[in-house]
Amino acid sequence: MNIGLAKVTRSTLASTALIAIVATLAMAYTSGGGASRDSLIAEMLTNFILVLGMQVFIGNTGVLSFGHMAFAQIASYATAVVAIPIAAKAKSLPDIPFGLADVEVGAFSATLIAIAVTMVLGALFGVAVCRASGLAPTMITLAALFVVDQVVKNWKELTRGAGGLSGIPRIEGNGWLWVGAFVALVVAHLFQETRIGRFAIATREDELAAPALGIRLFSSRYAAWAVSMGLTALGASLRAQSLGSVNPKQFTLDAGILVLVMLVVGGMHTVSGAVLGTVLITVGNEIFRQLGDPQRLGIERFPDLFLGGTMLLVMLLRPSGILGDRDLAGWLRRRMYRRGPAVEIEPQVGERALVASEIEVLFGGFVALDGAGLTVRPGEVIGLIGPNGAGKTTLFNVITGIVPEQAGRVALGDRDLTDAKPVDVARAGLARTFQNLRLFKNLSVRENVALTALVAARHRGHRARPDPDTLLDDAGLTEWADRPAGTLDYGNQRRLELARAAALAPEFLLLDEPTSGMSDQESLAMVQSVRSVAARIGAGVLVIDHDLGFITRISDHIVVLNEGRVLAEGTPAEVRANPLVAEAYLGSSA
Amino acid sequence: MTKLLQTIVDGLGVGSTYALLALGISLIFGVMHLVNFAHGELITVGAYTSYFFFLHGGSWWWMPFVIIASAMLASVATELVAFRWVRNSSPFTLLLTSFALERLSHALWQIFVSPKQRAFPKPSWVFNQFKIAGVSFEVMDVVTIAVTAATLVLTAVIFKRTLFGISVRGAAEDFDAARLMGVRANRVISGAFAFAGFLAGVAACLILMRSPAAEPSMGSDWLLKAVIAAVIGGLGSFTGAVVGGLVLGLLETLTRAYLPDLADGWDKFSTAVVFVLIALFFVVRPDGIFKVSHAERV
Numbered sequence: 001m002n003i004g005l006a007k008v009t010r011s012t013l014a015s016t017a018l019i020a021i022v023a024t025l026a027m028a029y030t031s032g033g034g035a036s037r038d039s040l041i042a043e044m045l046t047n048f049i050l051v052l053g054m055q056v057f058i059g060n061t062g063v064l065s066f067g068h069m070a071f072a073q074i075a076s077y078a079t080a081v082v083a084i085p086i087a088a089k090a091k092s093l094p095d096i097p098f099g100l101a102d103v104e105v106g107a108f109s110a111t112l113i114a115i116a117v118t119m120v121l122g123a124l125f126g127v128a129v130c131r132a133s134g135l136a137p138t139m140i141t142l143a144a145l146f147v148v149d150q151v152v153k154n155w156k157e158l159t160r161g162a163g164g165l166s167g168i169p170r171i172e173g174n175g176w177l178w179v180g181a182f183v184a185l186v187v188a189h190l191f192q193e194t195r196i197g198r199f200a201i202a203t204r205e206d207e208l209a210a211p212a213l214g215i216r217l218f219s220s221r222y223a224a225w226a227v228s229m230g231l232t233a234l235g236a237s238l239r240a241q242s243l244g245s246v247n248p249k250q251f252t253l254d255a256g257i258l259v260l261v262m263l264v265v266g267g268m269h270t271v272s273g274a275v276l277g278t279v280l281i282t283v284g285n286e287i288f289r290q291l292g293d294p295q296r297l298g299i300e301r302f303p304d305l306f307l308g309g310t311m312l313l314v315m316l317l318r319p320s321g322i323l324g325d326r327d328l329a330g331w332l333r334r335r336m337y338r339r340g341p342a343v344e345i346e347p348q349v350g351e352r353a354l355v356a357s358e359i360e361v362l363f364g365g366f367v368a369l370d371g372a373g374l375t376v377r378p379g380e381v382i383g384l385i386g387p388n389g390a391g392k393t394t395l396f397n398v399i400t401g402i403v404p405e406q407a408g409r410v411a412l413g414d415r416d417l418t419d420a421k422p423v424d425v426a427r428a429g430l431a432r433t434f435q436n437l438r439l440f441k442n443l444s445v446r447e448n449v450a451l452t453a454l455v456a457a458r459h460r461g462h463r464a465r466p467d468p469d470t471l472l473d474d475a476g477l478t479e480w481a482d483r484p485a486g487t488l489d490y491g492n493q494r495r496l497e498l499a500r501a502a503a504l505a506p507e508f509l510l511l512d513e514p515t516s517g518m519s520d521q522e523s524l525a526m527v528q529s530v531r532s533v534a535a536r537i538g539a540g541v542l543v544i545d546h547d548l549g550f551i552t553r554i555s556d557h558i559v560v561l562n563e564g565r566v567l568a569e570g571t572p573a574e575v576r577a578n579p580l581v582a583e584a585y586l587g588s589s590a
Numbered sequence: 591m592t593k594l595l596q597t598i599v600d601g602l603g604v605g606s607t608y609a610l611l612a613l614g615i616s617l618i619f620g621v622m623h624l625v626n627f628a629h630g631e632l633i634t635v636g637a638y639t640s641y642f643f644f645l646h647g648g649s650w651w652w653m654p655f656v657i658i659a660s661a662m663l664a665s666v667a668t669e670l671v672a673f674r675w676v677r678n679s680s681p682f683t684l685l686l687t688s689f690a691l692e693r694l695s696h697a698l699w700q701i702f703v704s705p706k707q708r709a710f711p712k713p714s715w716v717f718n719q720f721k722i723a724g725v726s727f728e729v730m731d732v733v734t735i736a737v738t739a740a741t742l743v744l745t746a747v748i749f750k751r752t753l754f755g756i757s758v759r760g761a762a763e764d765f766d767a768a769r770l771m772g773v774r775a776n777r778v779i780s781g782a783f784a785f786a787g788f789l790a791g792v793a794a795c796l797i798l799m800r801s802p803a804a805e806p807s808m809g810s811d812w813l814l815k816a817v818i819a820a821v822i823g824g825l826g827s828f829t830g831a832v833v834g835g836l837v838l839g840l841l842e843t844l845t846r847a848y849l850p851d852l853a854d855g856w857d858k859f860s861t862a863v864v865f866v867l868i869a870l871f872f873v874v875r876p877d878g879i880f881k882v883s884h885a886e887r888v
Contacts, residue, residue, distance in 0.1 A: 064682060128873045135625065136876035139821050142814065143865040143872075154858035253810070257689065264686055301700040308694030315690055316675050319683040 010336060011189035014329040018275050019182050022048075025279070038174060042242050044282040045177035049184040049235030051262045051278045052271065056188050057228035058260075059268040060197060061221045062204030065129070067141025069256035070148035071122050071229055072236035075114040076246040077152060079237040080165045083110040088167040095157040107171050107241055114237035115230055122229030130221040133207070145253060152248050164247020171241045180238045184231050188271045189329050195454050196223040201269075202451050205440035212400060212434075213504060214426035214455040261311050267321025269442065272328045277321065284310065325442050325484065334444075334482050345464040347538035349379040350507035352413025354430070354540065359398050359408035361391070361564075368394045370564035373408070374542075376508060381534065381541040383555030383572075385548070387584060390561040392544045393435060396512055399542075400432050401425040412507065427459040431506035433497040435513045435544075441486030445477050445496055448485050452503040460505040466537050471499040474533060491522050495529060502533045509534060511543040515550050523547055527554045552576065560584070592725050597847045598840065603731035605839020606738035609832045610793040611816030612823065613745065614786030616831035620762030620882075621782045622677060624684040625825070628668055628691035630813025632661040632787055635695075636794030637804035638703065644710035650799070657798065658791030665787025666780055674779075692810070699806035709803040716799055734796045741792050742832060748785075749828070758782050762826060818868060824878030833879060841867065 026044075030037045054068050081089075081096065086104045089096060105113065125144060129137045152159045159165065171177075191197040199220035202210040211217060240246045249255075258281070266277025285303045292302025299305075314321065357373035369391045376382045384392050397403035399410050401422040410417045417425055426432075431452070440448050449468040456465045472478045475495040480488060485496055494514055501509055514530065515523040527550060534541050545551050551558060552572035560567045560575060562584040568575055575581055611629065618626045636657040640648065643656055668691055676687050718729045749755035760768040761778045769775055797812065819838045823830025845864050850857040875881075 062682065064685065128869055132872055132876035134876060135821050135825060136872040139818055140869045140872050142818070143869040146865045147862040147869075150859060150862040253814075257693070261693075299701055300705055301697060304693065304697035305701060308690055308692075308697050311690035312672065312687065312694060315683055315687040316672065319676065319679050319686075 006336065007190065007193040010329060010332050011186050011193060014189050014271070014332055015182060015185035017328055018185060018272060019178070022181075022275065022279060023178070040282070040286055042174050042177055044278060045174060045181045046235050046239035046242060047259065047262060047282060048181045048275070048278050049231060049238065050259050051274045052184040052188045053228050053230075053232035053235055054259055054263050055268060055271060055274040056191055056231060057221075057224045058263065059270070059274065060192065060200040060204060060224050063129075063221065064138045065141040066138065066253060066256055067125075067129075067144035068228070068232050068259070069251045069253070070141075070144040071118050071125075072232050073148050073152060073246075073248070073251035074121055075118040075233035075236035076240040076250070077159055077165070078114040078117040078233075079110045079240045080168050080246050081158065082113050083107070083169055083241065084165065084167050085169070092160055092165060092167065093157070097157055100158075107169065107176075110241070111234065111237045114240075115233040118233035118236075119226060119229050122233075123226060126222055126225040126229070130218050130225055133217075145256070149248060149251070162248055164245060164249075166245035168240055168244050168246070170244040171238075174242075177238055177242060180234055184234060185271060185275075187227065187231060188274070191224070191227050192271070192329065193333075195458070196220050198447075198451055198454060200224045201443065202440055205442060206438045208402075209434065209438035209440070211421070211423040212402070212426055212432055212438075213452045213500070214423055214459055215451075216423050258307065261307055264321055265310060265314050267323035267325070267327075269320065269325050270323060270327030270330065272326070273321050273323040276323055280322075281307070281310070320442075337446075339469050340467065342470055343467055345466055345536070347535060348464045349538040350429070350540070351378060352415070352429075352507060353377045354399070354410075354412050354508050354542070356395065356399050356410045357408060359395060359410075360406045361394055361398060361403060362406055367564055369398065369405070369408075371408075372561055372564055372566050374559045374566070374569075376540045376542050378507065379534075379538060379540050381531070381543065381554055381556045383551040383558040384542060384544045384561065385546075385551055385558060385575075386561035386567070389563075391564045392561055393512060395561070396432065396510055396542075396544065399425070400430060400510065426504065426506075427455070429460070429463075429507035430510055431501035431504040431508070431539075432510040433494075433501050433512055433514060435516065437493050437497060439485040439493055439496060439500070442484055444482050445485050445488065446472060446481040448496055448500045449503045452500050456503060456505045463505040463507075464538070465505040466502060468499075468503055470536075471502055471533070474536070475499040475529065490517050494518065494526070498529060498533060502537055502539070505537055506539050508540045508542060511541065513545055514543065515545055515547050520549075523550045524553075526550065530554060593847065595725050596727070597843050599727055599731050599735070601840035601843035602836060603728075603734045603839070604843060605836040606735055607793050607796055607812070607835075608816050608819045608838050609835025610738055610741060610789045610796075611812060612820040612831040612835045613742075613828060614789040615816055615820040616823065616825055616828060617758070617762075617782055617786050617789075619820070620826040621758060621765070621779055622673070622684070623681045624673060624688060625681070625817060626786075627685065627688040627813060627817070628695065629665075629688075629786065629790060629816065630809030630811075631692055631695040632664055632790035632809070633794040633797060633812055634699065634804065634806070634809040635664040636661050636791055637798055637808060638699065638708075640798055640802070641708045641710050641804045648710070650711075650713040654792075654795040657795050658788060661791030661794055662784050662787035665783045665790065669780060669783040673783075674776075677779075692813075695809075696806045699804075703804075703806075705806060707803050707805045712802040713799050730800055733799075737792065737796060741789065745785075745789070745828075754778075754781050758785075822868070822871065822878055824880035824882050826882035827878070827880035830878055830880035830882070837879075838868075 026041050030041060058065055081100050082103050082105050089101060128140050132140060153162050199215045202215050203217050203220055262277040262281045263274055265281060267273025284306050288303040288306040291297050292299040354376040358371050359369045359373060360371060361369040372391060372395055386392050394403060398405045401420050412428055415428055417428060449471055453468045472481055477492060477496055515526050555572055558572055558575040559569045560581050567584055568578045568581050615626055615629050618624050639660040640653055640657055672687055672691055676683055716730045719726045749759055757773045757778050761773055815838060819834035820831050823834025841864055845860045849860050849863060
């Protein structure tokens with residue numbers, strides 16, 4: 001973990017500001033008096049921590065979890081069984097196992113124990129959650145909810161079953177809840193500042209591009225999961241001690257959804273969004289509860305209508321939540337950003353060649369690649385052309401580990417990459433761009449480049465690494481550095497993808513149709529961009545394009561693919577003169 | 591042997607209801623990448639419709655048609671008022687939208703009818719039993735299995751033979767390509783929702799004959815099981831949905847019946863055991879039994 005002082009300062013500042021706003025509102029509300037007002041604030045504060053717990057995992061990784069309530073339940077019961085006084089326990093839980101009958105600890109220790117127990121169980125379960133992809137993690141967390149529910153209801157010696165446990169010593173006042181909420185805010189902010197937190201966000205933005213740039217899905221998700229478990233346990237433990245009792249009804253799927261609504265209404269990507277959502281939903285729920293009171297409108301379960309309605313409206317009108325990606329911490333980050341001194345790096349041409357040989361790929365019965373191969377020497381620019389369906393992109397995907405080959409070999413110097421996963425291919429020194437643009441759309445332009453620079457700092461330390469700001473300058477994107485990448489126009493998005501790949505300090509850049517959708521003039525400019533970026537970082541280039549003009553201008557050497565085989569190769573002039581190429585590429589009439 | 595046979599028939603009975611619901615979920619996922627958490631609400635719609643009709647002299651002779659029609663209408667309506675407007679959003683947004691509809695549906699039934707259960711009569715023959723070679727079976731189990739089988743055959747015919755079915759399968763394979771080939775997006779999607787509604791309506795009939803009562807949140811438990819079944823089978827795969835449903839049903843009844851024999855005192859934990867198995871399954875095969883590769887270009 002690389003937690004610099006600036007990051008801690010920033011997180012603390014943002015957290016202080018947010019908690020100050022909430023505290024001011026809360027004070028204005030509770031000054032009207034009444035214990036019920038204080039208990040509403042207590043409820044809001046514990047919700048706060050639970051929502052932040054969810055935000056750290058769901059918000060940063062984009063993986064939906066229904067199972068957080070299961071772990072909140074574990075934490076609550078863990079708190080109860082160690083905190084309930086021995087005498088009371090002898091009565092309510094006479095057969096309690098694990099020698100817990102003689103255990104009675106204070107509030108602080110109980111909270112820590114709950115966090116530890118939950119994190120250990122969560123860590124085991126998290127392996128399953130974070131290894132899976134698609135909807136499977138969501139289903140696994142849903143399964144967790146059912147399993148924990150049934151175990152709690154039936155392991156009566158430990159939990160007293162469906163009736164729940166009471167007699168947990170209550171913590172006086174809301175003071176400690178405020179402290180807990182503040183701690184949760186700092187942790188959630190700080191997580192987004194750490195390298196692994198940024199990586200988690202990258203995987204949320206694009207599950208395919210992140211590994212292709214050297215970011216491992218599992219480890220970044222797992223880190224988010226672990227931190228998320230800790231916060232969830234903190235919230236649940238404090239809630240148990242604030243209410244003085246626990247029972248399984250507090251941890252149903254519905255209860256989990258209430259927390260989820262708070263998260264998505266404000267905007268799940270940011271901590272500020274989570275805070276806003278918690279306040280809005282808690283307040284709205286209370287207003288509707290009072291409106292539905294028998295003395296007023298007399299509508300039972302009126303808050304449910306508010307919840308469903310709010311969620312639907314937000315999804316239809318602002319799917320990314322009220323705040324979207326706007327956030328106090330992000331604003332601070334931009335304001336506090338200072339360019340480092342521009343360091344001119346000595347271009348370091350690699351010593352290893354990229355060799356793919358005799359590659360065979362079958363898609364069902366269709367032969368996509370039938371023994372194609374190529375070699376890119378250090379610092380060289382190779383153009384890969386061929387008609388549609390010739391297997392160009394498939395060859396790229398084989399080299400970068402996205403598509404498995406049935407036969408053949410891929411190697412970088414003496415490093416065998418044949419069966420390497422995308423993340424390891426990227427870390428070994430091959431950075432790619434995608435035909436259909438896979439930027440981290442909701443992140444700023446600078447962030448896109450900075451993310452791969454972070455990977456480079458960790459895994460490409462042996463190479464001279466380019467400064468992200470210099471790369472942005474070269475790409476002509478400095479002006480837009482703070483804009484979300486998804487809002488750039490097409491040509492700039494292409495240039496950003498190139499800069500992002502270059503920031504990995506790769507030995508080879510693999511560019512999949514870098515000029516598609518560009519005008520002739522832009523294509524010409526792209527020749528310059530690619531050459532200057534490659535020269536700056538000393539990388540060789542393998543580039544696919546349809547635009548013959550572009551390819552002949554940029555390439556030192558051209559490989560022509562047709563029907564999965566290499567049809568011809570040579571200098572641009574040689575390839576141009578080759579009648580076979582003209583026939584395959586332009587049709588026999590040309 | 592007798593116990594095993596009865597357990598299997600039981601399991602197929604529950605499983606085929608899951609299968610019908612899972613098929614609808616898988617179908618909708620195929621055409622628009624939506625995991626429809628509001629799908630279970632179609633059962634609730636069918637239940638309340640039955641309740642109102644029985645208040646005014648309904649009869650089980652024609653009730654199934656009313657239930658199915660109401661589920662189809664409700665399904666198409668959810669698409670019109672909600673899903674159509676978020677069609678191009680991320681799967682996450684789509685899922686949460688359906689979730690919001692589910693919540694809203696619960697709240698509306700609670701507010702406008704009652705949070706309490708509303709019961710209506712059941713068909714007289716439901717719990718009758720009959721014996722074949724000394725093994726007794728419940729009539730309803732056999733009816734459930736037969737109706738499901740017939741519905742699945744009908745579904746297969748529609749999706750293999752009719753233009754509508756082929757359009758939907760094409761759209762599930764690659765929506766953009768299907769559109770270029772002249773398939774009309776709105777029509778295919780509305781049609782898919784109508785068909786999912788039909789399947790849910792059939793499932794609702796089978797469920798309501800057994801337990802004829804309407805309750806605001808009755809759809810949720812079925813829905814969760816059906817979603818799990820669909821994902822076990824492989825979302826987007828029709829065969830997968832059916833297999834997933836049957837597997838889940840069998841797994842549940844077999845665990846309930848045989849777990850106490852294997853481990854003393856574990857009968858209380860049968861659901862937990864089932865879900866631990868499911869979680870393990872997803873670790874090994876995150877894409878389900880029948881992996882569906884979607885047309886996504888890299």
